[in-house]
Amino acid sequence: MVRRLSILSALVALTGLIAAPVASGDIEDAVTSFELDNGMQVVVIEDHRAPVVQHMVWYRAGSADEPVGASGVAHFLEHLLFKGTETLKPGEFSAVVAANGGQDNAFTSNDYTAYFQRVAADRLELMMQMEADRMVNLQLAEQDILTERDVILEERNMRVENNPGALFNEQMQAAQYLNHRYGVPVIGWKHEMEELSLEDALSFYRTHYAPNNAILVVSGDADPDEVRKLAEKYYGVLPANPDLPERVRSQEPPQTSERRLTFKDARVAQPYVSRSYLASERDSGGQEKAAALVLLSEILGNGTTSFLAEKLQFERKLAVYTGAYYGGTSLDDTTFDLVIVPASGVSLQDAEAALDETIAEFMRTGVDEEQLDRIKMQLRASQIYARDNVDGIANRYGRGLTSGLTIQDIQAWPGILQAVTPDEIMAAAREVFRPEASVTGWLMQNDEVTQ
């Protein structure tokens, strides 16, 4: 039941992407990809069981691509893309989608911004026409900016300011990254959001929104040849941006100091200890280490049978919840996270010590091969289950392609996961559990160490 994760949902949201460990064997048969002349990449994932299609455009532009001082502008612009173009009035985009029986929305992360519509398959052309239009013809008025800025501030209120766990995660993330933009929240710091201007939004739009920085992903009841024809008609005619900047972010220097923080908030009901380690991400052509980290997180902290649960929840009874997370799909260095929610009467100090003892024990005892076999069986099965949700596959391609991976990388991933050995997992563990690259945080209600 989900209640056990509710405390931690904010943590998972922050790390962005939980490792999406599966792609496809048979799914690959349903995936077609090609590139338009202007550099726009296209991926089609077929599922003809129902006459429904999902149309998505992903931009290789997220919050980590924002200029200094304008945090939140990528997400702000995402909202503003619903405010009209030279031919569409504010709000008309969504109104037309709805008037065609469809649903639309958008989302922003560190490395991407994506827009999507789910419609009857025969509406695909209209979606392409409108999405291509707003890629280049956005029209914004000053009043739109002011009202929508209030909306994103209320969104920050809802997601972050009203949630001590989310505020704590922002501090953890900021402490983890010394120099990289991943230390800044996707939604933005409040004081910078309050100052976002029309020019900030338009500047981000002009810099990053162009076909050669975009990926079209169509999933569902779509024919690849038909998609190509329509994509050439609507997206293919848009000029590439010759000045598209190379995607270079300031990188982390060597991390040499263990960091600690405590976050106190009267609204905290359940204190816990969170630990993050800087971790390498999936690299194009070199995903083996990330695959080992995915399996490490599964072994340590995914569910009742995991190592942390076994030792800390079942045997020593020191925790009500433990977990390990690794989001490997990321353009730059990501994090490997551990959490322990202490049992009643157990101090945060003791919980942290027990967590460290348990990790040390794992490093001594190594991988239980039976457990590894079960995890690999589940990963294989998830490829079968994934075929029931082609929109999920579409997301996987969109995230992968905006995070520096190629189609080949994405398709090789399930096989790489299956090939990981216990030795590789232990090597990855030794490399990632470096105290000097870690942040340890205590979320607590007040100064008391014991609950």
Place this chain on the structure above:
Amino acid sequence: MMRAFAALFAVFLALPALAEVKVQEVTSPAGINAWLVEDHSIPFTALEVRFRGGMSLDAPDKRGAVYLMTALIEEGAGELDARAHARAIEALAASFRYEATDDAVAVSARFLSENRDEALALLRDAIHEPRFDPEAIERVRAQVIAGRESASKDPNDIARATLNALIYGDHPYGSDGEGTVESVSALSRDDIVAVHSAVFARDRLYVSAVGDITPEELGEVLDSLLADLPETGAPLPGSADVTIPGGVKVVEFDTPQSVAVFAQDGIDRMAPDFFAAYVLNEVLGSGSFESRLMQEVREKRGLTYGVYSYLAPRDLAAVYLGSVASGNDRIAEAIDVIRAEWEQVASEGISAQEVEDAKTYLTGAYPLRFDGNGPIARILTGMQMEGLPADYIATRNDQINAVTVEDVNRVAAELLDPEGLQFVVVGQPVGLTDTVN
């Protein structure tokens, strides 16, 4: 130009976009009924089993018993303790989820064709022979209590709980089915065993299966999984006596954004005007960008990230609910705007164009729900619990299309009750105090 293009497409929308969801009504040799959608394209099956009653079956002094019992179903069964049971499920890559709601306990299962029998044997043990080991009870009880403590500091949970207590009183709907720290702490193993036999019985059973399974195979599955359950469970509680005073109730809580929930009397799912009310709400407060509340509260004034309302016809009461969240200094204005819009629509109605747009959206979006074996199984079991026929999927859009603007505006005048609208606000709202109607 764009308008013309859109209109052209709208003409075609009269054609049904829905894939054929062919529902077969299956009766097992032992007489258990189920709905089946056979689809052999992917080698797995989703099975959705629900037992009517849910957390409303708790005795008043045993609040949280059904919730705790449901959480313990996965914590060991038959010969296997919690960890051995979990490992066995993992080795088969099956997934069994158990959820308790106010009106039902749901079992959502997913299993591969290649090891269906082994997977279902584990599920059978979990439903019939949960161990309720004392060690597991204490471990899960601690998790539930941690959740209850978190809820006591969450403005959304506080708002919902306050509203429910206000409008449902002593009825089970009036308190949280997860119980209180005190009530959960006091539950004994005997209490848990007692609600297990209260919940799992054949007289309240609804089943659907979607995926790689034939009617004959499903019949066998139904019998081995469910036929040995007791014939009858605990009596279902009576309907709630809903009393919505109307006005504002403030719960002081130190947080920057006030969370408000609101309620008024609703409409029964089987009422003749249900679809007219459904279309009405789509226009008024569905939460889409085109809805009146989103236009007035968010798009024009930037007062919130999200505002919506929805009809909530449940087994034992029908209410009309909504929610909004705004900064403490802006929530009073948001509530004023919502109430004004409620009055406006009650007295002036909505336009024929709005009704047509809503119908187009609702009929077009309906097929989008049927997007996978698991979601379809859940929809089918939900339909059975609502008393809908198996051919409802084919006729539902016709019922939406039959709604006229006259129907909608008559229902708007009858149903919408601006005076009876009750808000519960959690936060430090500026310019709002309790009102007593």
